[in-house]
Amino acid sequence: GENVEQHPSTLSVQEGDSAVIKCTYSDSASNYFPWYKQELGKGPQLIIDIRSNVGEKKDQRIAVTLNKTAKHFSLHITETQPEDSAVYFCAASIRNSGAGSYQLTFGKGTKLSVIP
Amino acid sequence: DTGVSQDPRHKITKRGQNVTFRCDPISEHNRLYWYRQTLGQGPEFLTYFQNEAQLEKSRLLSDRFSAERPKGSFSTLEIQRTEQGDSAMYLCASSHIQGVDEQYFGPGTRLTVT
Numbered sequence: 165g166e167n168v169e170q171h172p173s174t175l176s177v178q179e180g181d182s183a184v185i186k187c188t189y190s191d192s193a194s195n196y197f198p199w200y201k202q203e204l205g206k207g208p209q210l211i212i213d214i215r216s217n218v219g220e221k222k223d224q225r226i227a228v229t230l231n232k233t234a235k236h237f238s239l240h241i242t243e244t245q246p247e248d249s250a251v252y253f254c255a256a257s258i259r260n261s262g263a264g265s266y267q268l269t270f271g272k273g274t275k276l277s278v279i280p
Numbered sequence: 281d282t283g284v285s286q287d288p289r290h291k292i293t294k295r296g297q298n299v300t301f302r303c304d305p306i307s308e309h310n311r312l313y314w315y316r317q318t319l320g321q322g323p324e325f326l327t328y329f330q331n332e333a334q335l336e337k338s339r340l341l342s343d344r345f346s347a348e349r350p351k352g353s354f355s356t357l358e359i360q361r362t363e364q365g366d367s368a369m370y371l372c373a374s375s376h377i378q379g380v381d382e383q384y385f386g387p388g389t390r391l392t393v394t
Contacts, residue, residue, distance in 0.1 A: 168322075198382070207284075207371055207385035208323065253322045266375070267313065267336065268383060270322025 166191040166258045170271025177244050178279050185274045187254035188236040196257035197230060197237045198268070201250045208253060212239070244278045251275050282306070284386035286372050292392045293362055300358045301389045305374030312355050313383060314347055316340065317369040323385075329355060330377070362393045 167190040177183050189197075195216040200208035214221045214228045214237065221228050225244075230237040241248055255268040285304045293299050305312050310331050315323035326345070328336045331352040341347075344362075349355040359366055369390050373383040 170322075200385070205387075207286075207387045210382060210384060213382065255322070266311070266383070267325040267328060267338075268315075268323070269325070272320070272322050 166194060166256055166269040168254060168256050168269050168271040170254050170274060172274060173272065174275045174277070176277045176279060179244060179246060181244055183239075183241045183244055183248070183276055183278075185239045185252055185254070185276075186236060187238070187256075187271050188234075189256040189269075190235070191256070191258050192232075192235065194256040194258050196266070197228070198255050198257075199226075199228060199239050200253045200255065200270075202253060202273070203250045211252075241276075244276075246278050246280050249276055249278045284372055284374050284384055286370075286386040286389050288389060289387060290390045290392075292394065295362055295364060295393055297362055298358065298360045299362060299391065300356055301370055301372075301391075303355045303357070303372030303374075303386060305354070305372070306376075306384060309374035309376050309384075310352065311375045311377060311383075312349055313373040313375075314355070314357050315371040315373065315385075317371055317388070318367075323371055326357075359391075362391075364393050367391055367393045 170187045198213035201211045202208045225242045227240040251273045254271045287302045312329045314326040317323045329349040344360045347357045369388040371388045373385045375383045
């Protein structure tokens, strides 16, 4: 099955600096890569996603890049703010050819701390 | 537009007891997923419904676990004879069939088995 590795596990940045989180996946059939932000005591919140036919996607201060050849994708947050502090998860979707499931396989998460 | 809701938010139970959780997906979302998240880990897939049909189950879903979505709207997840290893956050997510992949999560139910 799919395996998603995520690095680093913790990341501290000064407010205003950029943060980069990287993930690799194992199954070349994966074609959808979302990123989630999870605050303490809450469920994961979808913040951005990218599909395999796109190399980069940007939404204000957040961008995601995908390298299908190398099987890795990254989250970039620019001009970080204290409210960006949370745990971020990458995920990959592998299609089950029989059932058409879109189950997500998650990385282990990155705890981002933005220091004011 | 209300998001995915889950009830209860917290549940403390003694080992051996049965527990049931409920998930109400976003209106008109016909796909519903259950995940389990333990401390310091990402969510792990448990099972998936399209409308009322349970189409996929993870090997994590032992015989003590059962999920239903009887009318294709809300879903329940029951754990029988709970064990301490069942302590986790149980997350529900939903998506629209035309949205294909965008899964929106509820706040989760935190289960503690003592």
